[in-house]
Amino acid sequence: MNVELADERILILADRFSMEHAEGRAWTKRIDAFGTLAKMTGFLKQPKDEEFEISYRERRLQPFWRVACSTVQAYERRREYAVNVAPEVQSVVLGGETRAVAGGRFQISGVEVCREESGKEVFFDGLTKAQNPALSDYLRHPAAEATAEMLAALTGEGTIVVPSEAKASTLVREVVASAIGRIEADRVTEETVRLEAIELYYRPVYAFRFKWQGKEAIVEFDALSGEARTGGSTFEQHLGKLLEPQFLLDVGAEAANLFIPGANLAKFAIVKGIELAKR
Template sequence: MENAEKVFVFDQVYPLSAAAEQANQKKLNAFGLIAKLNPFKRPKDETVLLSKHVLRYEPFWQVLTTRSVDYSRELVYPVEIGNAYAKKIIINGEEYSIAEQGSKRTISLPAVEYSHRKIKYEDHLDGLSRDLKKGALANYISKYKVQEQTVLELPEAIVPQLRLPMLLQKIRQTLAAEVINAHEFQDDLITVEKVHLYYRPVFAFEYAWTTEDKVGVIEVDGLTGEVIENGQWFKEKLQAITTRDMLFEMGSELAGALVPGGGAAVKVIRIISE
């Protein structure tokens, strides 16, 4: 199988000049709703000044997994008997009595069903664990150009708060919550087919409200140009050149979550063995 783990960086669409112009138009809204609506202490154009700005790269995950389950369950099949004169049925030396209910005549045949089921899980999750607009992250992937990276040279890239072990745990919990009516499991595996880490460009402009000694942040999406008022300034950045394997934290914590011998190319999590 092709390596499931990949890192991508989006090509910037909006230039700094366009983003700065949009942010400047919204700078008075950088200090929250209360400040905006306060008739006595409202930020004014001459009292709100740009203090610093940055083009940062924010992470999000795309995951595709499959839970493959082999299981069995015991049940009784009602089998209709068409012969109105039959008194009993013998199958493989076993005698079955005929039950009558109205015009229906049936026997109850004990059986064991052996089934195989595949459950797909695909999702896009913000690497900073925020609630973003539904479909927004998938929309980035479908609309904008990306470059695959094996070495990430982005000093302004934000460190994901949703780390890979946490992500795998979330996947496991979601798939394990799927109800399967079984008496016995023969096998229950989660195969991680795709776990891609994307970095998208976001401009952040920090403004100082000089008369109130307050700061606020306006964000501008580097792909769509969308403006986010009352934004955030993130301090935890990668700061240095980082390899793909370092980003995916291929250490003992992750290895313990995978089937031994699976390696980096085939990610398999066994549910029923734990």
């Protein structure tokens, strides 16, 4: 089997909306964020704006993966074919060889030359590691390839870069295993797996913590889709701390050897470590 690896990349999707816009949208969801209690209170007396406080706000880059794979399988196999003939036919001569007829048919053999090509594109949530086809919608928005310097600059400005819990090697293994189909072959003439994209995307998300009557609730704003939703979480614990997430895109021999014993593939590291802003 021949395996071809694409260059791994990290890309940052550009915000469509500002922090100010996101906060305004989040504010409209403040009552919903506190659930039934706030809505019941609203029936009796509408909560006043001054009763609500935004105690924390953040911009973070949240990870997801895109892995694209294509396969080519070319092979040969010998097959027997049954050919129907008229009832009166007793035998058939093909290429100087007489074929007996039984039950209104005779047998011939041949070699089938086959070729199968397939492609697969899978999106994974970087935190839950689950496949999520809906993440493909984010690719409609412009993205810029990231460097260690760019990510460091963003963290220095207060943006939280959330480390991916999913490893590239594990995801590639899953995609390749599902892309390679079972074949019936006497001889394989070509078997190629092309990993056309191994990309770690970061999408911008804003989060706001509201306080009301001694309680707290979170509203998140998707800086690409423009959707504001209640619930969610924040990553404020990362602010002011030093992180060494080791964003390794490790799709080397560890993953490939499951399919190609003894393969010696290069191991790539796009970003070896990122420091968040110091205290």
